[in-house]
Structures are given as C-alpha cells and as structure tokens.
Amino acid sequence: MLRQLGLFSASSTAVAGAIDGSLWEGSFNGRESSIHQLSPYVGKLKSGMAGALIEKFSCPGDVVLDPFCGSGIVPCEALLRGRHAIGNDLNPYAYLLTKAKLSAPATHSEAVTRALKALDEAATETVSLREIPDWVRAFFHPDTLKEAVALVHVLRRRREHFVLACLLGILHHVRPGFLSYPASHLVPYLRIKKYPPKLYAEMYRYRPVRPRLLAKIGRAYRRFQPPERTLDRVVLHENAMALPLVCNSVDAIISSPPYYGALDYGRDNRLRLWFLGVEDYREVDAKLTSNDRVYIPEMTRAVGEMLRLLRPGKCAVLVLGDYNRNGRKQDSASALIEIVRDNHCSKGSAEKLLVDEIPDDRRARRMTRTTRHETILVIRKH
Numbered sequence: 001m002l003r004q005l006g007l008f009s010a011s012s013t014a015v016a017g018a019i020d021g022s023l024w025e026g027s028f029n030g031r032e033s034s035i036h037q038l039s040p041y042v043g044k045l046k047s048g049m050a051g052a053l054i055e056k057f058s059c060p061g062d063v064v065l066d067p068f069c070g071s072g073i074v075p076c077e078a079l080l081r082g083r084h085a086i087g088n089d090l091n092p093y094a095y096l097l098t099k100a101k102l103s104a105p106a107t108h109s110e111a112v113t114r115a116l117k118a119l120d121e122a123a124t125e126t127v128s129l130r131e132i133p134d135w136v137r138a139f140f141h142p143d144t145l146k147e148a149v150a151l152v153h154v155l156r157r158r159r160e161h162f163v164l165a166c167l168l169g170i171l172h173h174v175r176p177g178f179l180s181y182p183a184s185h186l187v188p189y190l191r192i193k194k195y196p197p198k199l200y201a202e203m204y205r206y207r208p209v210r211p212r213l214l215a216k217i218g219r220a221y222r223r224f225q226p227p228e229r230t231l232d233r234v235v236l237h238e239n240a241m242a243l244p245l246v247c248n249s250v251d252a253i254i255s256s257p258p259y260y261g262a263l264d265y266g267r268d269n270r271l272r273l274w275f276l277g278v279e280d281y282r283e284v285d286a287k288l289t290s291n292d293r294v295y296i297p298e299m300t301r302a303v304g305e306m307l308r309l310l311r312p313g314k315c316a317v318l319v320l321g322d323y324n325r326n327g328r329k330q331d332s333a334s335a336l337i338e339i340v341r342d343n344h345c346s347k348g349s350a351e352k353l354l355v356d357e358i359p360d361d362r363r364a365r366r367m368t369r370t371t372r373h374e375t376i377l378v379i380r381k382h
C-alpha cells in the first residue's frame with residue numbers, strides 16, 4: 001500500500017514530478033549489487049528506494065550525504081550512480097560496513113589475495129579462550145572461535161575493512177557457510193532449542209574459517225563492479241549533530257535517521273561489536289539517538305546540521321518509521337515536521353512526500369510492536 005502526499009513544486013534543483021513508490025516494490029535481493037549483502041544490518045534501507053531517491057534528488061557529479069548511514073546503502077548507491085558520497089554513523093559496526101563497501105578492492109582476486117595474507121598471518125597468532133567472555137564462547141566451537149578471533153586481530157591491525165566486514169557477515173546464522181552454532185542471522189540469538197546438539201551434531205562441529213571466508217568474498221563480488229575511482233568517498237564516525245564538513249557543501253541528503261525509540265543498534269549487533277573491540281554494547285546504544293527522552297532535542301540539532309550543510313534550494317530526503325509504543329502511535333515524520341517549523345523555519349521547510357507500508361519480510365521483528373509504515377519526508381533549504 002502506498003499513499004502519495006504533498007509535493008514541492010519543481011525547481012531547478014530537484015523534484016520534478018511525483019516520486020513513484022513502485023520503483024522499489026518487491027525484493028531487491030536478486031537484482032541489487034551484491035555489495036549490499038556483505039553483512040546484515042537492522043533497519044536497512046531498501047537499495048531500490050535509496051537508488052530512486054538519489055536519482056530524483058541529485059545529479060551525477062553531485063555530493064550526496066547520509067549522516068545516519070547504517071550499513072552504507074545510500075553512499076554505496078550514490079557512488080554506483082556517479083555521485084560523490086559521504087557516509088556517517090556513530091555505530092562502530094555501521095562505520096566498518098560502510099568503510100568496507102566504499103573501499104572494496106577493485107577485483108575479486110585482489111580481495112582474495114588480501115584475505116589469504118591475513119589468514120596466513122593469523123595462523124601464527126595465539127588466542128586464549130579464557131580472555132573471551134562466556135556469552136561469546138557460547139556461540140562457537142572453541143577452535144572456530146580461536147581462528148576467528150586471531151583473524152580479527154590481524155584484520156584490525158592491517159585496517160582490512162573489506163575482509164573484516166566479510167568475516168562479520170558470516171559470523172552467525174544456521175547455515176553451513178557461517179561460523180557459529182545455530183543462531184539467527186540479523187540479531188544474535190542461539191537456536192539450541194530448535195536444533196538440539198543431540199539431533200543436529202553436525203551443526204556443533206568445528207567450522208574452519210578459511211573456506212567460509214573465501215566463499216563469502218566470492219558472493220560479495222557476484223554482482224559488484226566497484227565504482228569509478230575518480231568519485232570521492234568519505235566515511236565519518238561522528239555524531240550527526242556536528243559533522244566536520246563545511247557549510248553549503250552538500251547537494252542532497254538521503255537518509256533514514258533513527259526512528260522514535262524503535263531500535264537498539266548496539267544491542268542488535270552485540271556479537272559483531274564484540275569482535276570490533278566493544279566489550280559492552282550498551283556504551284554504543286548510550287551514544288546513539290533513539291530513546292524518546294533525547295529524540296526531539298538531538299534530532300533538532302541534527303536537522304539544523306543538515307540545513308547548515310545543504311546548498312540553498314537543495315533537499316534532505318528522510319525515510320522515517322512509525323512506531324507503536326504501549327498502544328500509542330509515535331510518528332517520527334510528524335515530529336520532524338514540528339522540529340523544522342518550530343526551530344528552523346527561517347532556514348527551511350518540510351513536507352511529507354509518501355507513506356509506504358513495510359512488508360513483513362523487511363521488518364526485524366515481525367508482527368510485534370514494530371515499524372509498519374515508512375514516511376518519506378522532504379526538507380528543503382531556502
């Protein structure tokens with residue numbers, strides 16, 4: 001279901017005609033660049049939607065910014081469509097994923113060579129299981145865990161973002177190509193009741209890292225042609241409320257900012273974050289904008305920052321979710337419209353463009369108290 005709403009009048013810079021939601025209908029898994037499937041991320045934007053919005057609100061050669069880039073869908077699509085790309089996210093896992101995608105080796109064979117070098121070096125590393133917390137050990141066969149931890153040490157030392165993201169992408173799942181005992185893919189939950197070791201002994205055996213990592217790298221290049229080297233790409237790990245970028249330097253902002261208290265990006269990625277050196281995921285969640293208490297003041301500053309960075313006449317296009325909390329509907333898009341009206345009306349104006357129903361297969365927690373609609377909001381800088 002899709003509901004078209006208001007629309008800014010066409011201008012020299014962007015929106016001429018309605019945005020067509022049918023552009024991103026259906027699954028993109030088999031048709032998008034395989035780089036988008038490097039590793040899962042809760043709340044990921046559909047690549048077809050990101051692509052359509054980039055095409056609509058920017059031109060080739062423009063600078064496109066996503067200040068809350070998560071898994072990097074927007075900066076990646078921007079580069080693949082001939083734009084210069086800037087991605088930013090305060091979550092270390094999101095930063096790694098975006099960095100990995102934007103700096104992927106030019107060819108599959110180069111990626112394999114880099115992975116093999118790191119694997120050889122990792123074979124000489126010593127890892128003590130006693131230094132690893134029990135909750136992490138619970139996910140892996142001890143020998144698999146030692147190999148994975150040794151490899152992560154090497155990859156982090158060498159700043160091999162792409163290979164490290166591939167490794168995190170095969171960390172947990174129920175499939176044989178993954179490293180953990182049976183577990184869910186998106187958010188790390190063990191599935192021991194569903195797959196008891198007595199009945200599914202093969203799922204609890206040692207899983208060598210090397211063949212799984214190389215197969216994963218192969219899958220990453222299945223439908224991926226790295227973008228032109230001449231396009232600039234910048235990945236930042238900053239608070240979206242204060243970005244180290246100059247005023248009036250951005251042609252379009254395309255982003256899905258955090259929803260009104262909807263997701264815990266640290267908690268949901270706790271196992272991957274541990275491998276990135278974050279001992280306690282709560283430190284990450286405490287820094288991110290999500291809970292209702294900080295949402296309005298922090299998003300007020302973030303919108304102010306977007307209006308500072310945009311060139312006059314250009315737009316920030318924000319995909320925002322509705323959220324049901326204790327039977328009360330929280331509408332992030334309406335909250336942002338009020339923010340613009342009450343705090344930034346001299347600098348810009350905001351309008352809803354489209355309300356789109358999110359199908360169950362794209363939602364992290366189906367049929368529960370979770371986001372059911374996305375609204376596309378357009379903020380235009382005067």
Ligand SMILES: C[S@@+](CC[C@H](N)C(=O)[O-])C[C@H]1O[C@@H](n2cnc3c(N)ncnc32)[C@H](O)[C@@H]1O
Pocket residue numbers: 041042043044045046067068069070071072073074088089090091094238239240241255256257258259265287288289290
């Ligand atoms: C809805 S998600 C973005 C998902 C992304 N569009 C994608 O396709 O993967 C919102 C992101 O905002 C990040 N975030 C939350 N508060 C932030 C802040 N104050 N500064 C920077 N990033 C923040 C979260 O880590 C999360 O990745």
